[in-house]
Amino acid sequence: MIFETILSGASLFFSLDAILLTMFGCFMGIIIGVLPGLGPLMGLILMLPVAFYLPPVTAMGMLIAIFVGGSCGGAVSAILLRIPGTPLAAATLLDGYPMARNGRAGDAIGLAISASAVGGVLGGLVLIFFAPLLAELALKFAPPEYFALAITGLISIAVVSHEGMIKGFITGTLGLLLATVGTDPFSNAYRFTFDNHNLLSGFHIVAVVVGLFALSEMVMQIELGQLTKRPNVQKISVSLRSLGLLLRHRINLVRSSMIGTFFGSLPGAGGVISAFTAYAVAKSRPLDEKEIYGQGAEGGVVATESANNACCGGAMIPTLALAVPGDASTAVLMGALLLLGFQPGPDLFENNLDVAGGIFWAYLSANVFLFFIGILLAPVFVSVLRIQKMYLVPMILLLSVIGTYALQSSVFDLWVMLGFGVIGCVLRKLDYPIAPVVIGIILGPICENNFRRSLILSDDGAWIFWDRPIAASILAINVLVILWTLISHVRKKDAS
Amino acid sequence: MIKKLLSAAAMFGLVASMSASQPALADFPERNIQNIFPWGPGSAMAVSQIIAEAMGEELDVNISVVSTPGAAGVKAFKTAMNKPADGYTLIDGYVAPLVLQPLLGNADWTHKDFIPLHAATANAFAIVSRRDETRWKDLDGLIDYMKKNPGKLRYSTGSRGNLPHMVLAKVMQSADVVARNVPYNKNGDAIKDLHGGVLDFMFHNPGHYKANKEKSKPLAVLSDNADASAIYDGAPLVGDLGYDIGLKGLSPTGWNWWLVRKDTPPEVVAKLRDAMAKTLARDDVRQKILNVGFVPTGYTSDQYDDVISKVRDDLSSAIDALQWEKDKLKSVR
Numbered sequence: 001m002i003f004e005t006i007l008s009g010a011s012l013f014f015s016l017d018a019i020l021l022t023m024f025g026c027f028m029g030i031i032i033g034v035l036p037g038l039g040p041l042m043g044l045i046l047m048l049p050v051a052f053y054l055p056p057v058t059a060m061g062m063l064i065a066i067f068v069g070g071s072c073g074g075a076v077s078a079i080l081l082r083i084p085g086t087p088l089a090a091a092t093l094l095d096g097y098p099m100a101r102n103g104r105a106g107d108a109i110g111l112a113i114s115a116s117a118v119g120g121v122l123g124g125l126v127l128i129f130f131a132p133l134l135a136e137l138a139l140k141f142a143p144p145e146y147f148a149l150a151i152t153g154l155i156s157i158a159v160v161s162h163e164g165m166i167k168g169f170i171t172g173t174l175g176l177l178l179a180t181v182g183t184d185p186f187s188n189a190y191r192f193t194f195d196n197h198n199l200l201s202g203f204h205i206v207a208v209v210v211g212l213f214a215l216s217e218m219v220m221q222i223e224l225g226q227l228t229k230r231p232n233v234q235k236i237s238v239s240l241r242s243l244g245l246l247l248r249h250r251i252n253l254v255r256s257s258m259i260g261t262f263f264g265s266l267p268g269a270g271g272v273i274s275a276f277t278a279y280a281v282a283k284s285r286p287l288d289e290k291e292i293y294g295q296g297a298e299g300g301v302v303a304t305e306s307a308n309n310a311c312c313g314g315a316m317i318p319t320l321a322l323a324v325p326g327d328a329s330t331a332v333l334m335g336a337l338l339l340l341g342f343q344p345g346p347d348l349f350e351n352n353l354d355v356a357g358g359i360f361w362a363y364l365s366a367n368v369f370l371f372f373i374g375i376l377l378a379p380v381f382v383s384v385l386r387i388q389k390m391y392l393v394p395m396i397l398l399l400s401v402i403g404t405y406a407l408q409s410s411v412f413d414l415w416v417m418l419g420f421g422v423i424g425c426v427l428r429k430l431d432y433p434i435a436p437v438v439i440g441i442i443l444g445p446i447c448e449n450n451f452r453r454s455l456i457l458s459d460d461g462a463w464i465f466w467d468r469p470i471a472a473s474i475l476a477i478n479v480l481v482i483l484w485t486l487i488s489h490v491r492k493k494d495a496s
Numbered sequence: 497m498i499k500k501l502l503s504a505a506a507m508f509g510l511v512a513s514m515s516a517s518q519p520a521l522a523d524f525p526e527r528n529i530q531n532i533f534p535w536g537p538g539s540a541m542a543v544s545q546i547i548a549e550a551m552g553e554e555l556d557v558n559i560s561v562v563s564t565p566g567a568a569g570v571k572a573f574k575t576a577m578n579k580p581a582d583g584y585t586l587i588d589g590y591v592a593p594l595v596l597q598p599l600l601g602n603a604d605w606t607h608k609d610f611i612p613l614h615a616a617t618a619n620a621f622a623i624v625s626r627r628d629e630t631r632w633k634d635l636d637g638l639i640d641y642m643k644k645n646p647g648k649l650r651y652s653t654g655s656r657g658n659l660p661h662m663v664l665a666k667v668m669q670s671a672d673v674v675a676r677n678v679p680y681n682k683n684g685d686a687i688k689d690l691h692g693g694v695l696d697f698m699f700h701n702p703g704h705y706k707a708n709k710e711k712s713k714p715l716a717v718l719s720d721n722a723d724a725s726a727i728y729d730g731a732p733l734v735g736d737l738g739y740d741i742g743l744k745g746l747s748p749t750g751w752n753w754w755l756v757r758k759d760t761p762p763e764v765v766a767k768l769r770d771a772m773a774k775t776l777a778r779d780d781v782r783q784k785i786l787n788v789g790f791v792p793t794g795y796t797s798d799q800y801d802d803v804i805s806k807v808r809d810d811l812s813s814a815i816d817a818l819q820w821e822k823d824k825l826k827s828v829r
Contacts, residue, residue, distance in 0.1 A: 339545060
């Protein structure tokens with residue numbers, strides 16, 4: 001069945017049009033991902049009307065390539081400017097930006113691109129060979145398991161908060177509180193909306209991320225001065241060398257890719273959790289003692305980027321196998337498939353095996369193209385570092401405004417961006433980490449909704465979390481991790 | 497410096513609002529049009545995109561479908577109502593935000609606050625359980641099981657207080673049985689949990705059913721339209737099984753009209769209306785919509801008030817089912 005799918009799909013995908021448009025999609029995706037605010041979702045929405053006029057596999061190839069390229073592109077601005085182009089790249093800046101500051105911008109981008117590409121290919125292979133198995137596994141993950149996983153994600157705050165664990169939990173809690181704004185799906189009550197319809201679905205995560213990271217960073221750059229100074233940046237060439245660097249982290253690469261694929265295959269879990277979880281795991285198992293996370297560890301970039309892009313392949317699994325989209329981007333991909341006249345789900349494998357196979361090829365090829373296009377474009381991206389701040393800062397502010405406004409054509413989102421820019425500045429001035437705010441806002445609804453949903457589903461209250469073996473195991477591991485973190489924290493304190 | 501940033505942002509807001517409030521010009525449309533869609537991406541959005549794409553061809557501009565989910569569609573309506581009434585913002589008027597939410601006291605408009613362009617589509621709902629379900633074979637079996645196990649079964653209608661919730665609550669009220677409604681942000685997640693054995697039954701629209709035929713078994717179609725049964729492979733209509741839910745015609749089904757704000761210039765409305773009518777008359781468009789499992793309803797703008805008023809009356813008499821469900825659940829616990 002698997003080989004039949006692959007063989008029948010090859011004839012549909014391997015045409016000049018499909019290959020060229022997949023390459024074009026990849027290029028577009030990277031560019032869109034680099035720009036603050038514009039992520040893969042925006043790229044897909046922009047290019048969807050074009051897809052109507054293309055043959056099905058060609059159209060899906062282009063769209064999937066935008067999804068893949070966009071998921072990686074955000075890393076470039078995170079590394080160079082400390083501004084995640086997309087929320088997916090919020091974890092990448094933790095070590096990517098310090099690498100760039102240490103004069104290793106080219107290596108960081110090269111690693112990010114190759115880790116994304118290889119992670120994507122690994123995720124794609126899992127998609128092809130294990131989609132039915134993972135789809136069955138996803139069915140075993142119900143609200144109690146999602147709640148337990150969300151707790152795991154929240155624990156990662158302790159790991160990513162290089163400024164201090166307590167400070168991290170404080171800003172993480174701020175994120176959780178901000179996540180309560182909007183309509184409560186259980187009672188339809190409006191929470192903290194202050195009669196403002198713009199708040200009915202809470203704060204838009206992209207406006208929050210752009211405000212927290214991009215605006216605060218620009219303010220910091222202006223404060224540092226030297227606006228007219230031409231930065232002295234060496235000419236950087238990114239080459240296949242990055243693959244060599246990547247191979248040093250092969251265990252981290254495979255492990256993080258599997259984490260990404262796993263989280264991707266669970267609808268609603270998402271790339272952001274996978275990136276932070278992969279980062280937390282990588283940090284707990286550094287390559288050697290010289291690799292210090294938070295100060296430019298290559299492993300940090302490898303973990304987050306491979307998990308991010310492997311997550312794309314993972315998210316395609318429930319989309320194609322169960323017709324349940326893994327996230328908003330795959331929901332648009334599923335809509336595109338419907339518009340092109342194909343029904344995602346078991347029906348696709350039953351009646352349109354060649355199209356399913358073509359989509360597999362498109363996904364794998366998009367990741368291969370990502371590597372070559374990314375490596376070719378990297379010197380262009382790195383040249384951004386040579387732009388004087390007096391030009392760079394207004395350009396980034398303008399792009400941030402355009403990207404955020406384009407989300408919903410909403411001026412309110414600009415105010416949200418501005419507000420979070422102020423919050424970002426204050427937190428950074430006080431040396432509080434800002435990544436936990438993003439983790440809190442993303443995980444808050446997953447945590448709360450699945451906790452409440454579990455209690456409605458349960459016949460005997462909170463025992464549902466122990467009655468279900470997977471949820472109980474994850475929660476038990478969470479308790480052990482918390483205890484281990486606390487004990488090592490106390491020991492460190494005693495030692496110092 | 498912060499002050500400068502604030503003034504720049506305020507300036508941007510001012511420019512954006514000024515440009516948005518320019519009056520409609522005679523040679524409408526001169527720029528792209530937005531359709532404010534009240535749900536997240538999925539099969540319903542795909543259908544709106546089919547119509548938007550074809551209608552854009554008729555008008556020679558691009559019509560983008562902007563997903564604006566939140567508060568059971570209320571956010572999309574409020575967002576659209578805050579845009580100028582110049583025809584460049586269309587409202588994808590689904591029954592939940594147009595009729596049901598005002599009835600529930602969550603919105604302060606009526607259908608008369610909008611001008612209809614044309615009815616778009618309808619989609620009948622069905623009650624489904626898993627194909628491999630062994631506890632019951634049909635709706636009667638499910639009802640019997642619920643009678644023996646009051647309040648024990650778990651079902652979902654996606655979000656709470658929406659039309660499928662009201663219709664399913666009405667079915668249960670008519671049979672005097674009750675189950676626990678579990679809300680989900682996305683219908684897809686509920687379908688996954690149905691197939692995973694966490695939920696016992698749920699609602700499907702035609703798009704859900706087409707994608708999940710192998711695993712979902714329709715027990716009854718929640719409509720009195722015999723054609724709706726064919727969409728669900730001949731599943732019986734709920735009325736034919738002896739359950740009177742008191743809802744006829746469009747009332748128990750999901751449907752949408754495309755609307756504009758009340759004060760939109762008549763010549764703009766006429767142009768949009770004509771383009772939408774031409775779009776929905778096109779065979780290729782109708783076929784694409786049918787392929788997703790939705791049905792073009794064919795109602796024209798002059799039927800708007802009659803059709804919606806009747807639905808409104810039906811729904812207002814059925815709305816007590818939601819409160820009944822709450823009370824009944826309390827009493828069986």
